[in-house]
Amino acid sequence: MNHLKLETLLNELLSPHLIKDYCPNGLQVEGKVEVKTIITGVTASQALVDRAIEEKADALLVHHGYFWKGEPSEIRGMKYRRIKALIENGINLYAYHLPLDVHPTLGNNAQLAKLLDIEMLGGLEAGNPNSVSVFGQFAEPLSGDELAARLSIALHREPLHIGDTGPAEIKTVGWCTGGGQDFLELAAQKGLDAFISGEISERTVHTARELGIHYFSAGHHATERYGVKALGEYLAANHGFDVTFIDIDNPV
Incomplete structure (x- = not known):
């Protein structure tokens, strides 16, 4: 082409x-x-x-x-x-x-939901049809430790979990792949049980504790592997390109 x-x-x-x-x-x-x-x-x-x-x-x-x-x-x-x-x-x-973050099927957020078995329900940013932060729910509630284990298996790295004051069960969850930690307060305002993103800041810990919500920092690179991989697979399947995904690992 x-x-x-x-x-x-x-x-x-x-x-x-x-x-x-x-x-x-x-x-x-x-x-x-x-x-x-x-x-x-x-x-x-x-x-x-x-x-x-x-x-x-x-x-x-x-x-x-x-x-x-x-x-x-x-x-x-x-x-x-x-x-x-x-x-x-x-x-x-x-x-x-950002266009790859928000795509409804191939995007990073959609692919993370697929990996973690989350039903996506909509965007966290009211009135923004291209919200880079989203929310959804699990079919069955999980404990904080169970969600941390699911993230570890799916993303091949152990997340940092701040859950000191979070609810005993996690049913609703928000997420934003990459550097989306500052959507945590918006997730808490919406009444969600947990929020997942790639990075964490010093202030994120205090926000999670004071607002009573679980926060999982799962790695910027780790949460954003899957959108571009899915996009490449789409190009190969639908347009005949020879596509190879290469993962240059990054611990951040």
């Missing part, structure tokens, strides 16, 4: 024009015209770029790309080396940030 046609296909699927983001979504670095082989991964780190080169990929499709708001605009140092490697090897870089 033509590389620009692939961008159009991805834009039609993920609708980035509907979401205000912190980076450009779509084709960030242009490469060869024809795309057949795609490497997917969470972050366009040098390690992932190097693997894409080794695999002779035509394109790299990630959740975390380049050109974030507030970062230096100069292409030098680490940014130069990454972009230089992509250009010299003709590799297209496609990146979708």
